Amino acid sequence: MAPIPEAPGISETATDNNFSNDEARDKSRVTIVGSGNWGSVAAKLIASNTLKLTAFHDEVRMWVYEETLPSGEKLTDVINKTNENVKYLPGIKLGKNVVADPDIENAVKEANMLVFVTPHQFMEGICKRLVGKIKADVEAISLIKGMEVKPEGPCMISSLISQQLGVNCCVLMGANIANEIAVEKFSEATIGYRENRVTAEKWVQLFYTPYFSVTAVQDVEGVELCGTLKNVVALGAGFVDGLEMGNNTKAAIMRLGLIEMKAFCKLLFSSVKDSTFFESCGVADLITTCLGGRNRKVAEAFAKNGGNRSFDELEAEMLQGQKLQGVSTAREVYEVLSHRGWLQLFPLLATVHEISIGRLPPSAIVNYNEPKAVRGSNKL
Numbered sequence: 133m134a135p136i137p138e139a140p141g142i143s144e145t146a147t148d149n150n151f152s153n154d155e156a157r158d159k160s161r162v163t164i165v166g167s168g169n170w171g172s173v174a175a176k177l178i179a180s181n182t183l184k185l186t187a188f189h190d191e192v193r194m195w196v197y198e199e200t201l202p203s204g205e206k207l208t209d210v211i212n213k214t215n216e217n218v219k220y221l222p223g224i225k226l227g228k229n230v231v232a233d234p235d236i237e238n239a240v241k242e243a244n245m246l247v248f249v250t251p252h253q254f255m256e257g258i259c260k261r262l263v264g265k266i267k268a269d270v271e272a273i274s275l276i277k278g279m280e281v282k283p284e285g286p287c288m289i290s291s292l293i294s295q296q297l298g299v300n301c302c303v304l305m306g307a308n309i310a311n312e313i314a315v316e317k318f319s320e321a322t323i324g325y326r327e328n329r330v331t332a333e334k335w336v337q338l339f340y341t342p343y344f345s346v347t348a349v350q351d352v353e354g355v356e357l358c359g360t361l362k363n364v365v366a367l368g369a370g371f372v373d374g375l376e377m378g379n380n381t382k383a384a385i386m387r388l389g390l391i392e393m394k395a396f397c398k399l400l401f402s403s404v405k406d407s408t409f410f411e412s413c414g415v416a417d418l419i420t421t422c423l424g425g426r427n428r429k430v431a432e433a434f435a436k437n438g439g440n441r442s443f444d445e446l447e448a449e450m451l452q453g454q455k456l457q458g459v460s461t462a463r464e465v466y467e468v469l470s471h472r473g474w475l476q477l478f479p480l481l482a483t484v485h486e487i488s489i490g491r492l493p494p495s496a497i498v499n500y501n502e503p504k505a506v507r508g509s510n511k512l
C-alpha cells in the first residue's frame with residue numbers, strides 16, 4: 133500500500149494554552165451526539181486530532197443517553213472516571229479530553245461542530261429537543277445509517293437534521309466496522325458534502341488519522357444512501373450464511389445488492405454520481421458489512437433458526453444494547469418501493485424485508501428472477 137499522506141495541519145501540536153483569548157474564541161468546539169459503539173470510536177478519532185490541531189478546542193463533549201450499569205453506577209460517571217465506554221466500547225481509552233455529558237442541551241450549547249451518531253430511529257426526537265438550543269453558526273455531520281419514511285417520501289437523516297435544525301449537514305460513511313478502527317486497524321471513509329468544500333476539508337481534518345483515511349466527495353445523497361442500503365443487503369448475506377449456501381451465493385447477493393443500491397439511489401436522486409459507488413462508502417462498505425458486522429451476524433442466526441425467532445428477540449439476546457439498523461431500513465425501503473410501484477424492480481431489497489417479517493422463508497433469498505429493468509441499469 134502506498135504511504136498515506138498526512139492530512140493538512142495534522143502535525144500542528146499547539147494546545148489551547150498557547151493562545152490568546154481572541155485565538156481561543158476562533159477555535160471550533162466539537163460535540164458528539166451519541167455514544168454507542170461507533171459514536172465512541174468517533175470520539176477517540178476526533179479527540180486525538182483536537183489535541184493536535186490549532187483550529188479546534190481540545191475538549192470534545194460527548195452526549196450520552198444515560199444508563200445505569202449492573203454495578204449501579206451511571207454510564208456517564210464511569211466514562212468520565214475511567215475514560216472508557218465500558219458498555220459500548222470496553223477496553224479502549226477514548227482520550228482524556230473526551231467529556232461525557234448526560235444533558236443534551238448542555239452538551240451542544242457551546243458547539244460549533246456537531247457530530248450526530250445515534251441509531252437512526254432516535255434522531256427525530258433528538259432534533260426536536262435541539263431546536264433553538266444550538267448556536268447559529270453550527271456545522272453538522274451525520275454518521276448515521278438509515279432513513280425516515282414520511283407521507284411525502286423518504287427523508288435521509290442528514291436532510292432531517294438540516295431541515296429541523298436549519299444547519300448545513302455533511303455525512304461520513306465507509307467500510308468502518310467500529311471495533312476494528314478502535315484498535316487502529318487501517319480503514320477508509322468517505323465524507324459527502326453539498327457545496328462547501330472548505331467545511332468538508334475541516335471535517336476531513338477532524339477525522340483523519342494515519343489509520344483512518346478520509347476522502348471528501350460532492351454527493352451527500354449518494355454517500356448516505358450507500359451507507360444506508362448496504363445494511364439491507366447484509367441481511368441477505370446473513371441469510372445465505374445461516375443456510376450455509378456458500379461464498380458463490382453470497383457473492384451473487386452482493387452483486388445484485390450493489391446493482392439495486394445503485395438503481396434505487398439514481399431513481400430517488402438523479403444527482404447521485406456513479407463514482408460514489410467506488411468510494412469506501414460504496415462497494416467497500418458493502419463488502420465489509422456482508423462479511424462481518426452485526427446485521428449479517430443476526431440475520432445468520434435468524435436463518436439458522438428457520439425464521440422462527442424474531443429479529444427483536446435475537447437483537448436483544450446477541451447485541452447487548454447495540455441496535456440493528458438493517459431490519460428497520462429494509463421496512464422503510466419496502467415502504468418506498470411499494471408506495472412508488474417499484475417492488476418488481478427491486479426483488480432483492482423487497483425479498484429481504486419479506487423474509488425479515490416472516491412472510492417468506494429465509495430460503496427465498498435466492499428465489500426470484502432478476503428483472504430486466506434493473507439488469508439494464510447495470511452500467512457501473
Ligand SMILES: NC(=O)c1ccc[n+]([C@@H]2O[C@H](COP(=O)([O-])OP(=O)(O)OC[C@H]3O[C@@H](n4cnc5c(N)ncnc54)[C@H](O)[C@@H]3O)[C@@H](O)[C@H]2O)c1
Nearest residue numbers: 167168169170171197249250251254276277309310454455
Ligand atoms: N458500530 C459500527 O460498527 C458502525 C459503523 C458505522 C456506522 N454505524 C452507525 O452509527 C450509528 C450509531 O451506531 P452505534 O454503533 O454508535 O450505536 P450502538 O448500536 O452501539 O448503541 C446504541 C446507542 O443508542 C443509545 N440509545 C438507546 N436508547 C436511546 C434513546 N431512546 N435515545 C437516544 N439514544 C438511545 C444507546 O445509549 C447507545 O449509545 C448507527 O446509525 C449505525 O448504523 C455503526
